[in-house]
Amino acid sequence: MREHPWKSAASYWEPARFAGSAWYQHAPFASWLVDAIEPRTVVELGTHNGFSFFVFCEAVKRLGLDTTVTATDGWMGDEHAGFYGQAVYDAVAETTAAHYADIGELHRGYFDEFAPTTAEGSVDILHIDGRHRYEDVRHDYETWLPTVSDRGVVLFHDTTERKRDFGVWKFWDEIRDRHPSFGFEHGHGLGVLAVGENVPPRLEAFLAAGRVEGAAIRAFYYERGRRISDAAVAWADAARYAAASAGLADAERRVADLESSTSWRITAPVRRVGAALRSRNSR
Template identity: 45%
Template sequence: MNGWDSSRPVFETDVRGTHIYTAWEGHRRFGYDLMRYLKPGKMVELGTYYGTSHFAFCQAVKDHGLDTECYAVDTWEGDKHSGTYEESFFESVKSCSETFYPGISHLLRMTFDEALNEFPDQSIDLLHIDGLHTYEAVKHDFESWLPKLAVNGIVLLHDVTVIKDDFGVYRLWAELRQLYPAVQFDHCFGLGIVAPKGYSTATASMLAQWGTIKPLYP
C-alpha cells in the first residue's frame, strides 16, 4: 500500500444482524485499515466483550488475505466497569468467530495473566488492551504483556480520554505518551496508539501521515 487511505469495509457481522453498538464502534474502520496497512503476523486483544474490535481486525485479515493470527482473550464474565456478562455474550462471539472467521479468529476464554503462557516473548506484533480500566489494572496489563510484544510492535489502548470514578487508563496513557511515539484519537472514549519498542519503516510512514488521516475517522 502506497500511503494511507481510508476504506469503508462491509463488516459481515453487521450484515447478519449480530452486531451491537459498543464504545469501540467509531474505531472500527481505523482498526480495519491498521491491519491491512501493517499486516501484523500476530494480533492479540485483551478484553473483547461483544467482539466489535476483534471482528473488525478479523474482517481485514479475511478481505485482504493476510496471514495474521487474531487472538481474543477474555473470560466473558465481566468486571466492575463493564458489569456481569450473560453467557449469551460469549455464545454470540463464538458463533461469529466460527461462522465468519474460521482459521482467523481464535478465542481464549481465560484471564489475561493465564493467557501470558500461550505466547512466546516478542511474538505479538499488535496488542490491543481493553480490560478493567483502573490505573492499577491497565498498568499491570501493559507491563506484564510488554515482553510479549515484538520489536517494532504497536499497542492500542482504549478509553484513554475517560476521566471519571476510578477509571485510570488516561493516567497510564499520559505516562506512555511521554516515553514513546504515540498518537491519540479523541472520539468514542479515546484510542491511544503507542510504539514502545521502536517502529518499522511502514509504521514510521504511517506515523508521519497520522496528523492528516485523523480527520478521516470516524
C-alpha cells in the same frame, strides 16, 4: 494525486458485522492498521461482545493475510463493562466459528493466565481494553509487553474517558512520550504506541504525519468513525425491530396452537357460559 500515508482503501471499509460496543468509531483505523503493518499475530485483552475482534478478523480476511487474531476475555464482565451471562460468550464463539474459523481464536480466562503461554516477541498488535483502572491497564501493559514483537504496536482504548475510576488516561499520559505515539480523541479515545524498535514503514509514516497533520488525521477518522457509529445505530434499531416482530409472531403462533388444541375445544362451553354471565352482570 498521492493518497495521504495515514489512510488507504481499508480506511473506508464498512464492518461486516456489528455487536454492541463502545469501539465502533475506531473500526476504520483498525482496518487501516492491519493493512499497513500486516501483523502475524493480533492479541486483544478484553473482547466483550466481540466488535473490535471481528473488525481485526475481517480485515485479515479481506487482505488474505496469514494472521492469527486472539481474543482473551473471561466473558463474565466487570464493574466497568457490566456483568453478563453465558449468552455473550456463546454469541462471539458462534460468529467466530461461522466466519473466522481459520483466523480467530478465543481464550477464555484471566489475561495473566495466557501471557506466559504467548511466545515472547510474537505479537504485532496488542489491543488493551480490559478493566480500566490505572493499576489494571498498567499491569496489563507491563505483563504483556514482553510478548510484543520488535515491530509491534500497542493500542489503548478509553484514553480520554475520565468518568468514575477510569484511569487509562493517566497511564497514557505517562507512557505516550516513551515511544512514538498518536492519540485519537473520539470514541472514548484510542492511544497508538509503537513500542517495537523496527516500526513498520507505513506506521512510521503515519506517526511522522501525526506530528504535522494531527488535526487532519483526527478529523478524517472522526468522520469515518461517525459513519460507522451511525450504521451501528441503524443495525441496533433493525435488531430490536426484528426481535419484537419475532416475539409477536411467536405469541400469535402460541395463541393459534392453543386455540387448535383439544383442551381449548373441550373447555369452549365453559368459556361461553362465563362470557354470558359477565355480560348479564354488566347490565
